[in-house]
Amino acid sequence: MTPQDIIQQYDRSPDHLLSILHDLQDADEHHYLPEQNLRRAAEYLGLPFSFVYGVATFYTMFSLKPRGRYIIRICQSPPCHLMGATTILRELMKLLGIPMGETTRDDFFTLEMSSCLGVCGVAPAMMINDEVYGNLTAERIREILEEKRRGT
């Protein structure tokens, strides 16, 4: 489905802006919103581009730059922080060879920060795309990254 097809599934109401942006980002192979798609959505909904751009930059779930196949969101809220999220983050940055907010050269992983993922009982936790992982340890992180690289 083209970006225009995605947009045209919705009525021309500004109320649909967030849903449209979500769908456009989900459909993009690099999980982001190119400026051209923001312009398409703005034009279709009759909104100023600056408004749509403002919405896309306000919400952390949207990205305006290309991201990897797997988006790792590490929870940094207090319960996870207390349970060692900083150590997990350090391990992730070491294993991936990238700082927070960046994407690996092979376009496989993007590392992002997240607030509470709603699974504080298994802190420290992270999400990879739509999947949640809890009770993280340095060893478990290594296994998970290996599983993803192998495509399992």
Ligand code: FES
């Ligand atoms: S604080 Fe990390 S999942 Fe709730």
